[in-house]
Amino acid sequence: MSRNLSSDPEGTIEEDPCPTCGWQITVPRRQHDVLVLTATGSDARTTAQRLGCGAGTVERDLVRLRALTGARTNGQLVVIAARAGLLPPQVPRRHPGPLTDPQRQLFAVLAEGQTLHEAADAVxxxxxxxxxxxxxxxxxxxxxxxxxxxxxxxxxGELAHRHPCTRPECELARLDRQQHADVRQDAEEAARQWADALAQAAAQRAEFQGARAELQRLTAELALTRAQLDAVRHEMDRALESCRTAAKQARSVSDLADGAAEGAGAVRVEVNELRAQVRAAGREAQWARSIAHDLRQDSAVVREGIAEVDKGRAQLAAGWLDLAAARENAAKAPDATRPPPVPRTPIPLQHRPWHRSGPVTPERDESRS
Incomplete structure (x- = not known):
């Protein structure tokens, strides 16, 4: 039902009659305008300005409307008027979407005329x-x-829509209609669920057949995989045996390496000893080279001395030859001219170049001369 604000304050607005008893609320035109403006969110002052009356008049109209409908709050008054068809539908510009369960429960309690404290306790x-x-x-x-x-x-449609008539017979009739509607809805829902269940059963049967075929395929693949696993296990056993053999060989090689390391240590010790001996031999060779150099220098000096001695021996031998010749000449000369004999002295052996073997005594030297 669509009703607009009217400038005729003396007219009346009637709600839709109760479907059971025909009872309806008759609201004066001005009170209906107050009710419409209140439902749009206007307060008493704004409503009074729009209607051209005082705010107290608006408050008194709201009190009369609450007394007429039995509402405790303006919110419950608006809900009753909306359910009775006294208000035009207030639809937002953009649909806000469905409410959550806590929000729906809270506003259902507030629509029954309870305050915030009572609503908090109720929910x-x-x-x-x-x-x-x-x-x-x-x-x-x-x-x-x-x-x-x-x-x-x-x-x-977020709040239950029902006529605000509160007579017992009307409540029973409304509950009966609601029950029949619920039973019909339940039957339709059950039929729909049965059809869905049949469709699901068919789909599940098809899925079962597909699953059975898949299971058979997987069984065959499992047998093949098992055979492959047996082959792999056999290969793994062989590989394990090879690993054990390799481990034994590695242990023997490790033992040999340990022995080689010990031998290398001994060789290293011997090499160090040889290096020490080589260094000592080097020092001795250096000493021998220095001695040889000294000996070479001494031998050169000795050779020079020997050459000087040989030269002196040659001169001495020449002198002795001249002396021998003079003696022979003197022996041949007459006795008057013969000089007096010169005492003869033996020539040392080292000064005799013509006879160097055997010891030389003065007697041998005199007998030879």
Whole structure:
């Protein structure tokens, strides 16, 4: 139902009648305008400015409307009016999406006329969390006041839509209609679930057949893989035996290497000893070279001395020859002219170049002469 604000304050607006008893609410035109502006989020001052009346008049109209509908808060009043068809649908420009379960439970409790404290106790939340959830829904809907948010949630179908008549027979009839609707919905849901179950069973059967074929294929592959694993295990055993043999050879080589290392240590010791002996021999050779150099120098001196001695011996031999010749000449000369005999002295052996063998005595020398 679409109703606009009217400048005729004396007219009346009637809600949709109860489908069971036909009861309906008759609202004066001005109170209906106040109700519409309240549902759009206007406060009492803004509503009074738009209607050209005082804020107290707006507050009194809201009190009368709450008394007429039995609402405790303006939010519950707006919800009742929306369910009765007294308000135009307030739909946001952009659909905010479905509410979460905590948000839906909180606004369902607020739509029943409970305050924030009572709603917090009813949904089991802290008052701070209740305020945070309320502000989050307000931001999603693009409104600032609770009545406008409740009106939009009623228009979006987030809150249960039912006639505000509270008579017992009307409640029973409504519950019966709801129950029949629920039973029909349950039957349709059950049929849909059965069809889905049959489709799922067919799909599962096809999947089972495919899985069985896949299992057979995997069984064949498993047998082949097992044969390959046996071959690999045999190769691994052979490789392990080869590794053991190689380990034994490595241990023997290690023992040989240890012995070679010990022999190398001994050889190293002997080499060090030989190096020490070589260094000692080098020092002795240096000493021998120095001695040989000295001997060469001494032999040169000796050779020069021997040459001087040989020269002196040759001169002495020549002198002795001259002396012998003079003696012979003297022996041939007459006795008057013969000089007196000169005492003869033996020539030392080292000064006799013509006879160097055997010891020389004065008697042998005199007998030879």
């Amino acid at each position: 089991g939340m802290d008052r701070t969390d209740v305020v945070r959830v309320q502000h989050a829904v307000h931001r999603r809907l693009g409104v600032k006041r609770l009545p406008a948010a409740l009106a939009m949630l009623c228009a979006l």
